[in-house]
Amino acid sequence: MKLTIFVNSKKYEFEEIDPNMRLVDLLRDKLGITSVKIGCENGTCGVCTVLVDGVPVRSCITPVSKVNGKKILTVEGLGTPENPHPLQKFFIEYDAVQCGFCTPAMILYGYYIVKKNPDVTKEEIKKMISPVLCRCTGYIPIIEAIKAYADFVKRRREK
């Protein structure tokens, strides 16, 4: 099939692509976006999460045919080492990163959660990040980082 996608605000067109190709393989192997990880390949661990039109999607069980014409966001599109996004800074500040393998997925969840509702509570964040596994942090610093970002967004909104 012919495929057009927008990844981190950049347009990509493929003249001929296997519609069953997994989104994760397209992103990693064809576009070199390696922040999208492979952990289980059956949709249980969540480390392959990307935002498709703003909504978390597990790219290891999503065929590219499902994302034709859509906007995809990964952490590379959120910020850079020179200019990290506030959420990325909160992840550093709150020590929400240990091995870093689940980190890109967790950050994207955080971005989605706060965009949806900056008044989100810690308890709600806890439930909402549950689709992504983390073996290192016990999740607590991740929840704190996302909450701090939500408070930051609220403060900015009130100004």
Place this chain on the structure above:
Amino acid sequence: MSKVIVKEKERVLNVVGHPVNRVDALAKVTGTAKFTADYYVPNMLYAVVKHADIPHGYIKKIDTSEAEKVEGVVKIATGKDIPGVKKVGFPIPDEEVIVQEKVRYIGDVVAIVAAETLEAARKAAEKIKVEYDPLPVVLDPEEAMKEDAPKIHDSGNIITHFKIRKGDVEKGFKEADYVIEREYRTQFIEHSYLEPVAALAIPVGDMIEIYGTVQNPHNARRITSLTLGIPMHKVRVIQPALGGSFGGKDDTANFVAARAALMAKLTGRPVKMVYTREQDMRESYKRHPYIMRYKVGFTKDGRITAMEIKVITNAGAYSSSSPLVLYRSTVQCTGTYEVPNIKGDFYTVYTNTVFSGAMRGFGAPQINFAVESLMDEIAEILGMDPVEIRLKNAYKEGSVTPTGQVLKGHVVSIRDIIKKLAEIADWKKKREEYSKDKGDVRRGIGISCAFRGVSLGAEGADYAGAIVEVFEDGHISITSGISEMGQGAKTVMSQTAAEVLGVPIEYVTFVGPDTSFSPDSGPTVASRGTLMGCGAVKVAAEVVKERMAKYAAKLFNTTYENIVFENGYVYSKKNPENKISFPELAKKCYLDRVNLSAVGWFLAPEIHWDPETGEGEPYFTYTYYADIAEVEVNVKTGDVKVKKVYAMHDPGKVVNPKTAKGQVYGGVAMGIGYALKEEYKIDGKGYPITLNFDKYQIVRAHEMPDVEVYFLENPDPSGPFGAKSLGEPAFDTVAPAITNAIAHATGVRVRSLPATKDKILKLLKEKEERR
């Protein structure tokens, strides 16, 4: 939340002891950190393994003819293609990178395919046909110990038998008012690092460069060098970002590195090998299941007089770290309690299950589960409070351990920890109040505590090295063989260099580990990374500092003892106004040909342990800790919710309160999984059932309780800045605090982990029937 309790006023530190941000976090949050599977190089091949089809049998024939016909296949290798040593492994070389004659479990590798595409390699691997002469399978370690059991290795099935003989148990039991016998069991646990094992091997002339998911790059180098039959300087192992390990990326990950290297050598092309989760869980080693039988004598007032212990651990198909894991269980067999009379026999045994090896805790968590359950059972018999029974028997300065070691030279802080934590958790009040719960949902509170021998102890050669180099612009590069796997090793080592040289941490970058220039530092295991790694960096940084101080002394017309390094400046105590910036001084040093590069070498104190008598000093110092857990149990459904965990640790000195707290949170999460849900299951014939996260379930965010972390600092004379261990203690004793809380809530005791709702319901039903 977390809090560091500092006992005494100590020397003011500027970087160490401060909540510094993780030095590798920026790369990880922006997606610029590269993990092994993220490397793609031109012309690379993809390699896939073919695993054994049966758990035990001789290989009669390997037919690769159909596989070779798959388009894109470049090379299929079997054991015959290994040019070097066929059997590897430490301490007993019984493991094979590719099995040649006999398969011993379902995760043995019998062949490897390298192909132009991953699809072709996978397809070809499926078409490899292996004919076997099947052998009888033995899965139960007690069956395997019998004389007539099928022999898994020629040496017999009992790998190691350690003994403890202290005092006179018969006399001890005579002194007791009560003697009880209990059996406890634990399960196989999968490390569940989220990044599956992988390697990329690149041939460069007569060298092989490897990027691998290896916890211990120097071990990967050794295994690859042996397998390929080439010297170590021709193998360069680079550790990229590592997606978790927890002890799990040693043996198996090293074999994956060696296999990729073998295929690269055979094809002359770069070879990438990335395991699927199923392949990883099938092949990689696990935490040992234990059978633990304790006969205990105690007096009416709660004093333990004797313990007779028999422990059998399932090593599975290969020995791996089993003797070393058993060592720790042996020398810590009574937990953190002084027992005057002990007779202990400890066995680790081959079976045809997946093999067992190193995992966070390393033989301590199993023993802690038994001993800490036992303490509560004794308290219940005597009608004593669990805190009280612990204080009655817990170690103090001068106590004698099972091996005859006298605890001294460091603060034996366990009693202090138990008392403080019980107070913080409001133990007495909650214990009483929760006991009155009568509804379907009942609350419980449980305590558990432990001690732990720091670092490798007498089980290994305990050394570490580091290089510190100050550049001409005053910025600093450091490296060590101590590796980063998420625990924060790079950060604490960077803090150490910054502290010694009096510069902000931003001046320091940790590079490596890379086996071609990072000094071999022994493995990053046994909660020794901070102790040994920071120790080595400190030595190296002090050497460089002294050279710079001597040079600065000339500038300031004084002696080098008067030179102070602080906040990026260097000055003489005599005249602090007259200062030079650290970068300026570095530049001057270079212009005057001063060597600003040094290797630091750090040795643990010498100790000795006799495996025959079980006597000696197994570790040079110990760390102490406790957990208190609160649970809610639904007695109708068996559901357990962990509501709160309080943890207190004495890691000597907290080098980084921010990352230290993270270690404890992660340890608590893993401990909840160990207590309540995780179990790697193998069916009755030796085939694994739980090969991915849908069946092997680890703790998710919504299951995490509120956690309060406390650090009680008692700086240890043997560690840099007084620091010792934390990584394993964070996990070691969480599970029994939870099972003790469940027993408090329900009145029933689960003696085999995990405490699933089915087990709890069954026990509740039995209790009901007894009424």
